[in-house]
Amino acid sequence: MNQWEQRSRRLFWPLFGVAATAILGAAGWGLWQLRKPADPAVDPLAKLTVPVTSANLTVKIDASGTIRPIQTVNLSPKTSGRLLELYVEQGDAVQKGQVIARMDDAELRAQLARAQAGLARAQARLAEAQTGNRPEEIAEAEARVNRSRADVVSAQARLDLARERLERNRSLAEAGVIERDRLDGFEQEARSAKADVDRAKAALVESQKGRDRIRNGSRIEDIAAARADVAEARAQMALIQTQLNDTVVRAPFAGFISQKYAEPGSFVTPTTSASSGSGATSTSIAALASGLEVLARVPEVDIGQIKLGQTVEITADAYPDRVFRGRVKLVAPEAIRERDVTSFEVRVAILSGQEVLRSGMNVDLVFVGDRLPQAVVVPTVAVVTDRGRTGVLVPNATQKPEFRAVVLGPTLGNQVQVLQGIKPGDRVFTDLPPGQTLDSILNNKAKPGNGRSANP
Template structure:
């Protein structure tokens, strides 16, 4: 009992203390009850519908689908329609540039070649004969001209001798015939003048400077002068015959010589004209024969080319991917190839060289691609193997199909040339730059409200509120945020049922935004 005294004494005023303890207990219980009722449940619900925007390294990867295609492909056809007589390759065969692939029917081309070769030999023979014959003909005409000139010179020499003898004989004849001699001299002078004029104008006639009529008039004057001389000489001879038979005989000889000279000069003039004409036609004749030989040579070359074109060879190294014709098929080349081998075809085989991948990349991702960029390639036929390649080129023009805009990207294979086959389907992953601290949110958090792109963030009451943002790369389930959001801010990835109207803003707010 002694120990209870202090406690009893301390409890002399117990009511205020009890009330204070009771109030404190109620407050603690209320706070605990509030936290139990509202705090954890609201936080748990926010965690259920939201995630935090985080900063982390981001590997830029762009995925697309593509097809394996040859780097170079061609449907091989003959240049001219014909029947296929031999085929040396089968589908899948590897050939080198220049390897013989097929032979078309070519007997007709071979015969044309032989005929063209014979025509060429004949044309060359005619040309070579003309090269020998024509100079010989010209030399013969030139010799005839020289012979005529020689005869004229001889006749002129005989004429000079006769005239000298005549002068000696006349010195013994009485002077009463001097008048007739003067007439003869005058006739000779006129003849000489007419002869000179005719000779001078002969070259002008050949050059076309005067007409034939003008030349004939001069020739007529020459002949008249000859006749006048002959008449004068005849009178003189008659006069001298009675006086001296010797003088008459010499004068007759002179007249004959003068006639022979005139005739020889006319013959030489005609021969010279013939020589000049032959010299002029010789060049033309040789050129014509040479052109004929060249034409025959060209025809032979065409025949050889047509014959050689019947032997179909590979234009480059590659593999035979398709066979469109069989032996005996008639091949008529067109711009397209037959799908199967048949009796009538438009091509013989298809030849392909090398492999590459052509992928279609959406327009939004094309800015992240560049030549030389590494690419991972997975073929449907080899799902457990990854091949590698590099971007060769990005098409300069887009392809629009079903309102979807994409660009063709050509990828060169670094590995897989032996395993992959043309027309295989593949999935490609373009390897881009590595972003050190990229702010990202789940792609499902990106929404569009009133034509603007943004995210839904909690407001003061943890209700969804739209916030516009600027997005960057979209990589599968992650989207890069460039502006409008801070790290560790929460964004809604799903909306509570009572908050669906947050995606439908009032009309006035939309109009004010515009």
């Protein structure tokens, strides 16, 4: 036998004795506990009921929400085109009216130059109509009248000669000296001379009218038409200038660039979301946002306790150890119903933490409501319903559960305020005695079963 075996034998028996003694002692203690009489001071309802208490409480309503900008807009040009320059980056702070981007305006500048030239021509015509004609123009018109008058005199002389020949040859024809065909020629000559006189007289009348117009200057109608041409040219130029100004995209309000959607060279178009600003579009240039607020949804059952100006405690997932302050700024007048759940949107102004909170963060909210001095409260699990009546179970004279109707106030976490029906010091059941069910208690008949919570 080696030294290790000898030492093992010496250690085994003492340890065995200790273990056996411990086992026997435990068995003896257990038998003593079984035979020990019950403590008469232990209340058999202590584990099934709790006392009704009162305390100074503050109503608090929990909700969740999302941080979002107070105002946001997607910036886009008023007309389609290619983005020439972009002057901002995501996160940049901008002021109202600051230039954000510039569109390609080469074609509009060419149109503006043509419009300016058209305006200059219209203005020149108006000036000419308003100032009248020069002396040399009047002299030339007078000369045309004189030439026309001379043409009339010459034509009249030819007509007189033709008529004289016609009369002389008509007498000869009647005497049989000349043939009828020759007389016809003289008649044709007279008719032609008469037509020349008529044309010369008409030309004289027109030249006289032209001379008179030049002497008197332009007519009122001509001046009015020239003025209308000038106004039209100015309107066309103003339209093109407006389109040219619209190629410069400016910030409509002060804020920060929350998103950038385009780069120089991109083709962008007007978008309807430029006014609403709730969604990003591939045709926008950038998104501009201003300020932060919390958009929360409060269940219908709690909305009556939410008031304008109410204090709100805000906790963000990104900063779980910090509580930020807020204030209710708007309660939506219309409910939202999703998946059979009715709730109301509540907008909360952020009073602290703007330097660290970011748009899109998820937050938990606690709406701090009214203070309830010495409010009587019971656990929510103690509340039961009997045929439409709300109440609690209290011990009767025989210490058995008995239904008592109550009037409830707001729920405070796992407790609910009781406005009427019980008082501090009363006890209410939170669990049922063995062998009883809620139905058997409410119907006053016993049914076998295990004890369970009083809350159905």
